[in-house]
Amino acid sequence: MANMKIIFRQLFEKESSTFTYLLGCKRTRKAIIIDPVDITANRDAELIRDLNFNLSYAINTHVHADHITGTHKLRSFFPEVKTGLGSSAKIAKSDEKFPHLHIVTVGDISLEVRHTPGHTNGCVTYVEHGLGMAFTGDAVLIRGCGRTDFQEGSAATLFKSVLEQIWTLPDHFQVYPAHDYKGRTVSSVEEEKRLNPRLTKKKEEFIQIMENLNLPYPKKIDLALPWNINCGSEPA
Numbered sequence: 001m002a003n004m005k006i007i008f009r010q011l012f013e014k015e016s017s018t019f020t021y022l023l024g025c026k027r028t029r030k031a032i033i034i035d036p037v038d039i040t041a042n043r044d045a046e047l048i049r050d051l052n053f054n055l056s057y058a059i060n061t062h063v064h065a066d067h068i069t070g071t072h073k074l075r076s077f078f079p080e081v082k083t084g085l086g087s088s089a090k091i092a093k094s095d096e097k098f099p100h101l102h103i104v105t106v107g108d109i110s111l112e113v114r115h116t117p118g119h120t121n122g123c124v125t126y127v128e129h130g131l132g133m134a135f136t137g138d139a140v141l142i143r144g145c146g147r148t149d150f151q152e153g154s155a156a157t158l159f160k161s162v163l164e165q166i167w168t169l170p171d172h173f174q175v176y177p178a179h180d181y182k183g184r185t186v187s188s189v190e191e192e193k194r195l196n197p198r199l200t201k202k203k204e205e206f207i208q209i210m211e212n213l214n215l216p217y218p219k220k221i222d223l224a225l226p227w228n229i230n231c232g233s234e235p236a
């Protein structure tokens with residue numbers, strides 16, 4: 001439930017701890033889904049149909065490395081769906097590639113595309129100004145941020161993206177990330193500006209932290225990247 005005009009659902013895929021977001025316009029019965037996952041695409045399609053929506057867009061915040069996107073699978077349920085990604089995700093296939101500050105419009109839903117590179121070069125944050133919501137992908141996680149050690153990741157670039165594109169949003173805007181590994185669901189710009197243990201640091205310290213995360217690579221990276229570059233379908 002988001003407001004009188006728009007239905008909002010936060011959905012979770014537990015194997016990769018990924019959040020998928022559904023926004024539906026009550027007036028036009030058109031919906032948009034952000035960061036769907038292949039193994040929960042059937043669930044998502046069923047919900048969209050249960051709510052009497054048609055899916056206009058299936059979009060991603062970036063080319064994911066830890067799971068296969070559900071965009072391709074959703075097309076089998078909604079043949080007219082358009083897929084979308086940020087325009088800096090150069091090698092990936094997508095029906096649409098959104099430039100910085102492009103507005104994705106679905107009925108009464110307007111998502112502003114803010115390019116927020118750093119976790120990957122093609123990362124974007126989708127901002128719904130009317131609802132006060134920012135879908136930050138892996139740029140800002142709750143009390144964390146996306147790693148910067150592959151896919152053209154750069155800690156300095158991520159720091160700049162967050163300061164310029166996310167911290168400049170009104171404090172009350174809600175932050176909806178692509179993942180959470182500790183059972184949290186939502187934060188706010190004010191909360192993360194004050195409490196994020198990485199992004200409250202000065203740039204040089206942030207870079208040090210990011211260079212010393214020592215995280216193992218995502219288990220599915222070798223499978224997920226080629227599929228996701230091919231919009232979630234099997235590479236040729």
Ligand SMILES: N[C@@H](CCC(=O)N[C@@H](CSS)C(=O)NCC(=O)O)C(=O)O
Binds near residue numbers: 215217218
């Ligand atoms: N263990 C998971 C992968 C966990 C991971 O690396 N998450 C990424 C986002 S998905 S590429 C990340 O940026 N994490 C930041 C952090 O601080 O945890 C798996 O094997 O899939």
